[in-house]
Structure formats: C-alpha cells, structure tokens
Amino acid sequence: SQQGEEDPQALSIQEGENATMNCSYKTSINNLQWYRQNSGRGLVHLILIRSNEREKHSGRLRVTLDTSKKSSSLLITASRAADTASYFCAETSGSRLTFGEGTQLTVNP
Amino acid sequence: NAGVMQNPRHLVRRRGQEARLRCSPMKGHSHVYWYRQLPEEGLKFMVYLQKENIIDESGMPKERFSAEFPKEGPSILRIQQVVRGDSAAYFCASSPGYNRGSDTQYFGPGTRLTVL
Numbered sequence: 430s431q432q433g434e435e436d437p438q439a440l441s442i443q444e445g446e447n448a449t450m451n452c453s454y455k456t457s458i459n460n461l462q463w464y465r466q467n468s469g470r471g472l473v474h475l476i477l478i479r480s481n482e483r484e485k486h487s488g489r490l491r492v493t494l495d496t497s498k499k500s501s502s503l504l505i506t507a508s509r510a511a512d513t514a515s516y517f518c519a520e521t522s523g524s525r526l527t528f529g530e531g532t533q534l535t536v537n538p
Numbered sequence: 539n540a541g542v543m544q545n546p547r548h549l550v551r552r553r554g555q556e557a558r559l560r561c562s563p564m565k566g567h568s569h570v571y572w573y574r575q576l577p578e579e580g581l582k583f584m585v586y587l588q589k590e591n592i593i594d595e596s597g598m599p600k601e602r603f604s605a606e607f608p609k610e611g612p613s614i615l616r617i618q619q620v621v622r623g624d625s626a627a628y629f630c631a632s633s634p635g636y637n638r639g640s641d642t643q644y645f646g647p648g649t650r651l652t653v654l
Contacts, residue, residue, distance in 0.1 A: 472645040528580035
C-alpha cells in the first residue's frame with residue numbers, strides 16, 4: 430500500500446455532523462501535515478502536527494497522531510457544506526512531502 | 539503578502555512541444571518545491587530547489603524534465619518534447635527554509651497542462 434494512505438477514500442455526511450478521516454504512513458516522520466484541496470484548485474494547509482505531539486486543535490479541526498501505530502486522524506466538527514473538498518495527509522521525511530491519495534469529503538446541506 | 543504565484547494557470551501543448559511552467563514563491567521564501575498530480579491521484583514530489591541550487595531531484599523523470607530557480611526571477615519547470623502522459627496539474631510550493639525538513643509548505647494554485 431502507498432505511504433500516507435487515507436481512509437476512507439470517500440465520505441458523505443450531512444451538514445452539522447462530524448467527519449473523521451484517517452491516515453497511515455510508513456516512514457519515521459519529522460511531522461505530519463493535513464491539506465485541503467477544493468476541486469480544480471490548489472492545496473490549502475490546514476494543520477501541522479510534530480512527531481512529539483499527540484493532539485492538536487485549530488478551530489473546528491482536531492488532529493491526532495499515534496507514532497506507535499504510524500497513523501493520524503483528522504476530525505472536522507460541525508461540518509458545513511463549504512467543507513466539501515479532498516483532504517490529504519502528507520508525511521514530512523527530509524524536505525519532501527509524501528502525500529496519500531486523499532479522502533473526498535462531501536457535506537450535504 | 540501575496541501567496542505563491544504560478545503561471546500560466548492552464549497550458550495546452552501538442553505532442554513534441556515544450557512546456558515552461560513558472561512559480562514565484564511567497565515573499566521571503568527561499569525554498570521551492572514542485573509536485574505533480576495526475577487525475578484522481580495525490581501529489582507526487584518532483585524536485586526541491588533553493589536559489590541557484592537543486593537540493594533534491596529524486597522525483598524528477600530522468601529525461602525531458604528540468605527545473606531551475608535562478609538568483610533573480612521565478613522558478614521554472616521545463617518539460618521538453620511533451621507526451622500525453624505529461625498531462626497533469628503541476629503544483630509549486632514554497633517555504634521559508636528556517637527549519638529545513640520541518641517547514642510548512644505553502645502551495646500555489648497549480649498549472650494544468652494538457653497535451654493534445
């Protein structure tokens with residue numbers, strides 16, 4: 430399987446619900462970053478969690494990191510239709526980012 | 539403070555032509571990265587540059603692709619003799635370089651290359 434693999438590949442929820450996306454990685458990381466990409470657009474940086482951190486919050490976003498399982502999760506609370514996008518985790522090892530295939534989140538109004 | 543700028547946003551080339559993609563990093567950023575995204579896939583690292591230096595080009599195809607980041611001006615990703623398989627979105631990212639290997643990378647809007 431690929432590094433930075435997201436799960437699920439696609440997620441459809443109703444506005445107001447929470448959305449949880451998971452990511453697994455294979456290498457030893459400096460940090461792990463989550464990005465959002467709206468259809469046909471560039472990537473927007475959401476949050477960075479360092480390898481010595483276990484949890485981080487930013488607004489409606491909560492990211493956890495479990496280095497023993499080499500996994501991370503992104504939780505979006507009280508979702509909005511505007512949250513509809515693809516979400517990617519990216520592991521930083523050295524200077525490059527290694528992206529997973531992404532989770533396509535659809536929030537239905 | 540303008541973000542990362544890329545141009546053109548859309549580029550159409552015929553097989554065998556050359557494609558030149560430009561990237562201007564955020565003000566104050568001296569590190570530039572190029573990534574390629576094929577349809578329905580995640581981004582794949584291509585090359586990492588600092589001013590006048592290629593730091594890591596391990597993701598670049600061995601032939602037809604080259605990148606530069608001159609002392610003055612934008613970074614250029616050049617694809618010679620394009621083929622249909624080069625059709626993709628090419629994203630540039632920049633970082634300040636304070637914490638090499640740990641910087642947040644800020645992405646441009648991408649250039650969508652279509653090869654006819």
